[in-house]
Amino acid sequence: MALSPPSLHSPQPPPEEAARTGGGSSAALEKASTAMVKLAVGVAVAFFLLPLLGLLLRTPWGELSTELASPPVRSALWLSLVCSLAATGISVVFGVPLAWALARWTFPGRSLVRALTTLPMIVPPVVGGVALLLAFGRRGFAGRWLDQAFGVTLPFTMAGAILAETFVAMPFLVITVEAGLRSMNRRFEDAAATLGARPWVTFRRVTLPLIAPSLWAGAALAWARALGEFGATITFAGNLPGRTQTIPLAVYLALETRLEAAITLSVVLLAVSLTILVLLRERFMPNL
Amino acid sequence: MNKQNISAALLALSLLAVGCATTGDPADDRSSAHPENELSGSATVFAAASLTEPFNEIAELFRAGNPSADISFNFGASSGLATQIIEQGGADLFASADQVNMKKVADEDLLQQAPRVFIRNRLEIVVAPGNPEGITGLSDLARTDVKVVLAAAQVPVGRYSREALAKAEVTVRPVSEAVDVKGVVGPVTLGEADAGIVYASDVKAAGDRAAGVPIPDNQNVLAEYPMGVIKSASNPQVARAFMDLVLSPQGREVLTDHGFIAP
Amino acid sequence: MSLKASVGLRLGDLELKVQIEVHSGEVLAVLGPNGSGKTTLLRALAGLLAIERGRVTLDGEVLEDPARQIRRAPAERSTGFVFQDYLLFPHLTVVENVAFGLKARGMSRSGARAAAPDWLRAMGLETHANAKPGALSGGQAQRVALARALAPNPRLLLLDEPLSALDAGTKLEVRRELSNHLRSFQGTTLMVTHNPLEAAALADRLIVLEGGRVIQDGTSAEVAQHPRSPYVAELVGLNLIRGRGSNGQIVVEGGGLLVVPSGFEGDVFAAIHPRAVALHRGRPEGSPRNVWEGAVAGIDLEGDRTRVTVDGPVRMVAEVTTQALKELDLVAAGPVWVSIKATEIQVYPA
Numbered sequence: 001m002a003l004s005p006p007s008l009h010s011p012q013p014p015p016e017e018a019a020r021t022g023g024g025s026s027a028a029l030e031k032a033s034t035a036m037v038k039l040a041v042g043v044a045v046a047f048f049l050l051p052l053l054g055l056l057l058r059t060p061w062g063e064l065s066t067e068l069a070s071p072p073v074r075s076a077l078w079l080s081l082v083c084s085l086a087a088t089g090i091s092v093v094f095g096v097p098l099a100w101a102l103a104r105w106t107f108p109g110r111s112l113v114r115a116l117t118t119l120p121m122i123v124p125p126v127v128g129g130v131a132l133l134l135a136f137g138r139r140g141f142a143g144r145w146l147d148q149a150f151g152v153t154l155p156f157t158m159a160g161a162i163l164a165e166t167f168v169a170m171p172f173l174v175i176t177v178e179a180g181l182r183s184m185n186r187r188f189e190d191a192a193a194t195l196g197a198r199p200w201v202t203f204r205r206v207t208l209p210l211i212a213p214s215l216w217a218g219a220a221l222a223w224a225r226a227l228g229e230f231g232a233t234i235t236f237a238g239n240l241p242g243r244t245q246t247i248p249l250a251v252y253l254a255l256e257t258r259l260e261a262a263i264t265l266s267v268v269l270l271a272v273s274l275t276i277l278v279l280l281r282e283r284f285m286p287n288l
Numbered sequence: 289m290n291k292q293n294i295s296a297a298l299l300a301l302s303l304l305a306v307g308c309a310t311t312g313d314p315a316d317d318r319s320s321a322h323p324e325n326e327l328s329g330s331a332t333v334f335a336a337a338s339l340t341e342p343f344n345e346i347a348e349l350f351r352a353g354n355p356s357a358d359i360s361f362n363f364g365a366s367s368g369l370a371t372q373i374i375e376q377g378g379a380d381l382f383a384s385a386d387q388v389n390m391k392k393v394a395d396e397d398l399l400q401q402a403p404r405v406f407i408r409n410r411l412e413i414v415v416a417p418g419n420p421e422g423i424t425g426l427s428d429l430a431r432t433d434v435k436v437v438l439a440a441a442q443v444p445v446g447r448y449s450r451e452a453l454a455k456a457e458v459t460v461r462p463v464s465e466a467v468d469v470k471g472v473v474g475p476v477t478l479g480e481a482d483a484g485i486v487y488a489s490d491v492k493a494a495g496d497r498a499a500g501v502p503i504p505d506n507q508n509v510l511a512e513y514p515m516g517v518i519k520s521a522s523n524p525q526v527a528r529a530f531m532d533l534v535l536s537p538q539g540r541e542v543l544t545d546h547g548f549i550a551p
Numbered sequence: 552m553s554l555k556a557s558v559g560l561r562l563g564d565l566e567l568k569v570q571i572e573v574h575s576g577e578v579l580a581v582l583g584p585n586g587s588g589k590t591t592l593l594r595a596l597a598g599l600l601a602i603e604r605g606r607v608t609l610d611g612e613v614l615e616d617p618a619r620q621i622r623r624a625p626a627e628r629s630t631g632f633v634f635q636d637y638l639l640f641p642h643l644t645v646v647e648n649v650a651f652g653l654k655a656r657g658m659s660r661s662g663a664r665a666a667a668p669d670w671l672r673a674m675g676l677e678t679h680a681n682a683k684p685g686a687l688s689g690g691q692a693q694r695v696a697l698a699r700a701l702a703p704n705p706r707l708l709l710l711d712e713p714l715s716a717l718d719a720g721t722k723l724e725v726r727r728e729l730s731n732h733l734r735s736f737q738g739t740t741l742m743v744t745h746n747p748l749e750a751a752a753l754a755d756r757l758i759v760l761e762g763g764r765v766i767q768d769g770t771s772a773e774v775a776q777h778p779r780s781p782y783v784a785e786l787v788g789l790n791l792i793r794g795r796g797s798n799g800q801i802v803v804e805g806g807g808l809l810v811v812p813s814g815f816e817g818d819v820f821a822a823i824h825p826r827a828v829a830l831h832r833g834r835p836e837g838s839p840r841n842v843w844e845g846a847v848a849g850i851d852l853e854g855d856r857t858r859v860t861v862d863g864p865v866r867m868v869a870e871v872t873t874q875a876l877k878e879l880d881l882v883a884a885g886p887v888w889v890s891i892k893a894t895e896i897q898v899y900p901a
Binding site: 188192194197198205206 | 624632652
């Protein structure tokens with residue numbers, strides 16, 4: 001906690017300041033509320049720190065490298081990264097236009113569409129997985145069509161895992177980008193238009209750079225959500241090592257038999273995702 | 289210790305006092321299947337996922353006989369439950385779908401007495417109603433046009449399934465390895481998978497949403513379900529009374545009605 | 552070669568109905584109080600707002616004609632817009648900002664890169680080429696905004712309060728530069744302002760907008776001498792009285808009588824400079840024809856001038872010296888006498 005040295009304060013507060021903090025009761029009140037805020041901050045930090053500490057204290061550090069070298073772990077880690085990054089990419093490609101429509105277009109049922117978009121955040125992921133099965137499964141209306149028209153079946157495939165992760169991750173991107181689009185000063189787009197920029201050029205050269213922080217934040221949130229996704233994935237894509245078994249599924253199964261293995265896997269996932277986030281942040285969001 | 293645990297402990301303490309006053313030695317009371325002796329409070333039973341339906345039914349019987357006592361369940365794969373009991377506790381009674389996971393708990397010296405096998409289960413092939421793929425036995429599961437879901441080898445039914453397949457000398461490439469037995473039944477009833485290996489009791493539990501194809505005895509594996517009261521139980525009286533009810537002819541009948549086999 | 556615009560549109564409470572004509576090389580200032588529709592007019596001309604009725608043509612080319620379903624998008628109009636808050640793209644450097652319009656209008660990347668520095672040099676900004684707008688001072692940002700708008704060589708330049716965001720110190724210098732740039736600009740210029748001095752310094756002609764209508768137009772000298780609304784009168788610092796003239800007298804709207812040079816009949820305006828209004832503590836002797844008793848309602852000190860508002864049969868603002876203020880002890884209560892020579896009153900038809 002940083003406290004400025006007392007010598008930096010003038011010994012007597014200037015008159016206005018004295019008047020402002022003068023009422024003894026209000027000063028005491030201010031002090032008390034500051035203390036309350038600090039307490040809340042401390043509790044919140046502890047709340048996040050303690051579980052992490054629990055994980056790290058039980059991590060068999062010596063086995064970490066062996067664990068990392070084992071083919072099942074490596075394939076699960078690889079699958080996790082590929083699927084979550086693919087899900088993030090799809091979320092960006094389809095989520096940004098959707099966010100644009102929600103922020104900029106007025107059309108009947110817009111709030112309904114917005115509610116629909118946030119649905120995956122609210123329903124339990126397992127339910128989401130079942131819903132995906134009922135739509136895109138072998139017997140689902142969309143799945144049957146996909147199968148007949150293109151010979152594509154999604155359940156129990158890596159594409160299915162990506163689809164399930166996209167389903168739960170995209171809402172985070174859409175909501176964040178929509179907020180960015182709503183809060184940006186749209187008159188910059190007017191300025192671009194008066195300079196001769198067509199809508200697409202305006203979007204690419206003005207809007208997108210201006211909402212970049214929202215886009216990165218949304219993508220990072222979506223990626224994190226996809227990386228940790230369990231329920232929808234196991235329901236829709238199943239659990240097959242090397243094909244659909246991502247780290248969270250591997251962790252869950254390891255939990256069935258060996259807690260240490262589960263912890264090791266979790267720490268590996270944690271380390272990899274933190275590294276990627278830090279690298280991304282330094283590369284693209286140096287100001288954050 | 290959380291609030292719930294504290295109140296549960298207080299309840300247990302008061303129960304103990306009542307028990308002492310009425311019977312003198314509550315610890316020796318396990319032969320009694322009559323729940324009239326003023327049982328109260330709640331016990332938490334950790335039970336294998338395959339026991340979901342019969343145990344819920346037995347719990348109804350238990351509540352009818354003990355209006356002031358209650359049973360709550362934590363159903364899941366036995367392996368996961370064993371890990372939870374060892375790591376976190378919170379269980380009064382543990383009913384496992386195999387001996388291996390019960391032994392893990394027993395090895396940690398967490399059981400009050402030696403566990404007792406209360407029921408057995410055999411494996412069956414679960415298929416869609418009407419068996420559209422015409423599956424007749426384990427060898428059909430090796431067909432490339434049949435999508436098979438097996439439980440993961442880490443959970444008991446997954447281990448049994450692999451034992452059975454080994455006995456039948458069949459190699460299966462599953463499309464998914466479910467984390468518990470219900471995760472095998474689900475895709476089959478939803479039509480995403482064509483077949484899976486589960487307990488006979490699970491086929492029965494699925495009702496008309498699934499059908500079973502028997503596995504001959506020489507290929508089958510008989511799963512033994514042991515149960516035991518946990519040493520640190522917050523309400524051992526209720527837990528033991530529930531265990532007694534499961535072991536009673538009444539309880540056994542419920543289990544066999546659900547496709548289990550009496551030991 | 553000119554801008555001819557008839558703009559009719561409704562935006563919230565504002566109903567804009569304006570007809571203007573501005574020639575190439577001419578600078579038209581648009582004056583008006585807040586909410587009078589000045590910025591709305593500029594946005595409509597730029598195509599950022601659709602007009603509902605009317606027609607906009609620039610150099611004979613129809614930009615917008617709702618009746619014929621013609622509407623050119625903002626990007627398809629040869630317009631340069633300097634916004635009140637400049638709206639420099641914060642993620643681009645100064646030179647990239649200036650090159651933006653060049654590139655958007657089809658110039659190659661290298662061409663734009665080559666052309667933009669000339670503009671920066673013209674604005675004296677070459678040392679800031681690679682700075683981000685956030686690092687610029689107000690005056691520098693204003694110059695970048697002007698360079699950005701002028702770089703694609705538009706035929707219509709729209710300036711929305713170009714000097715209002717500047718502090719008093721830089722305002723004069725930037726105004727002088729702006730005046731030079733406007734003089735050398737070949738196209739048509741519209742400049743919104745609420746400062747009559749700026750209008751006088753930068754524009755050839757001005758219109759006054761009130762409630763979405765043009766209530767006055769002319770050169771700034773004409774408008775300053777013959778205000779036609781209380782807003783303009785206050786802006787140029789004149790007393791404005793409206794009434795009916797007959798036989799060398801004006802019957803003032805709302806009561807009162809004013810003796811004026813004869814020859815004005817019917818509805819008239821009378822403009823009186825505050826300096827022509829004399830104040831006395833007693834009834835003045837001599838020639839003034841307009842003399843009445845009133846009470847001081849307010850005193851405003853503006854630099855070395857003092858303006859005293861006197862309530863009476865006709866409300867009047869007088870400009871007195873600080874010395875007179877002291878001598879007459881106008882701060883104290885008591886009656887004051889107002890006198891105005893008839894020859895000091897400008898009368899013109901309403």
